[in-house]
Amino acid sequence: MLVSIYMPTRNRVGLLHSAIESVTAQTCEDFELIVVNDASTDGTAEYLRSKAKHDPRLICLNNKVALGAPASRNLAIRKATGTFVTGLDDDDQFMPNRIEAFLGYWNLLNSVGVKPACLYAQDIWLRDGAHFRVTRKLGSVSAREMFDYNYIGNQIFAPRTHFIEAGLFDEQLPAWQDLEFFIRLLQKFGTAHLLDMPTYLFDVTEKPDRISQQERKIRRAFALVAEKHANRDTARKKTLFLQMFQEGYTIAPSGADWIWFLRSGQFPKGLLRMFRATVASRDFDRAPELRHLNAGRPQGREMSVAGD
Numbered sequence: 681m682l683v684s685i686y687m688p689t690r691n692r693v694g695l696l697h698s699a700i701e702s703v704t705a706q707t708c709e710d711f712e713l714i715v716v717n718d719a720s721t722d723g724t725a726e727y728l729r730s731k732a733k734h735d736p737r738l739i740c741l742n743n744k745v746a747l748g749a750p751a752s753r754n755l756a757i758r759k760a761t762g763t764f765v766t767g768l769d770d771d772d773q774f775m776p777n778r779i780e781a782f783l784g785y786w787n788l789l790n791s792v793g794v795k796p797a798c799l800y801a802q803d804i805w806l807r808d809g810a811h812f813r814v815t816r817k818l819g820s821v822s823a824r825e826m827f828d829y830n831y832i833g834n835q836i837f838a839p840r841t842h843f844i845e846a847g848l849f850d851e852q853l854p855a856w857q858d859l860e861f862f863i864r865l866l867q868k869f870g871t872a873h874l875l876d877m878p879t880y881l882f883d884v885t886e887k888p889d890r891i892s893q894q895e896r897k898i899r900r901a902f903a904l905v906a907e908k909h910a911n912r913d914t915a916r917k918k919t920l921f922l923q924m925f926q927e928g929y930t931i932a933p934s935g936a937d938w939i940w941f942l943r944s945g946q947f948p949k950g951l952l953r954m955f956r957a958t959v960a961s962r963d964f965d966r967a968p969e970l971r972h973l974n975a976g977r978p979q980g981r982e983m984s985v986a987g988d
Contacts, residue, residue, distance in 0.1 A: 683711045684762030688752035689770035690718040702773035708780040716741045716752035750849035766837040778879035782837040797869035798838035802878040823866035827916045830859045854897035925957035
């Protein structure tokens with residue numbers, strides 16, 4: 681059964697080789713890899729053209745102008761011909777059995793009458809090329825739980841029809857595109873289920889373009905996602921609001937943040953998260969060298985990792 685894998689990339693030709701090789705090394709060979717070159721200027725187009733000559737499963741799309749990762753993902757998904765779709769970031773890697781394991785688990789769940797909205801798996805975190813964590817994600821996730829945290833991560837495995845019918849990634853969001861799409865997907869198709877084995881190598885090495893370090897974009901994303909999904913639900917809006925202050929972002933709650941949160945009706949765990957974020961940001965200001973320790977921690981994962 682054909683699986684389509686999308687991969688947007690921009691000016692990371694040095695990392696792209698390992699990502700592509702991790703796909704071509706899959707134990708399941710029935711796949712197509714759709715790489716969308718988002719107007720790179722570092723030789724990415726030439727590299728992809730050369731690779732595609734030797735492997736017809738590699739499909740290359742070239743954006744003339746940079747459209748961003750969500751738009752590039754959507755282009756690939758629309759182009760996809762597989763029954764199932766999943767994704768890979770250009771600085772990450774698949775474990776060799778990832779696609780085979782997803783297909784097997786999907787079929788197993790269906791055989792016992794379980795119809796997942798999507799599947800997700802455990803990740804191995806890499807920093808500077810070394811393994812240092814394995815995630816411990818929830819066994820299943822509902823749309824409601826996604827307002828508390830992005831317990832899924834950044835990649836799912838689902839029928840292509842689920843991606844299309846859920847509306848694909850919102851190209852207008854400056855951040856939180858995964859979170860917002862997963863909310864819509866789970867609202868439409870039900871529960872996400874965990875394949876409880878590590879099949880994805882997630883590189884959290886500090887990079888200058890990490891969205892998790894851009895406060896203005898994250899605050900704008902919260903406002904947009906809240907308007908779409910939580911405008912009339914104060915409880916959901918409060919828990920979504922707290923996602924801005926998770927550890928990996930190092931965003932400090934402002935006085936206005938505290939006032940809004942307290943006026944909207946506080947709860948103990950929320951107050952504790954606000955307090956921790958305030959203290960942590962001050963510690964980071966005093967000791968900038970500590971930022972490297974948290975840099976690149978992906979949204980929604982710091983609460984669910986082995987060894988914490």
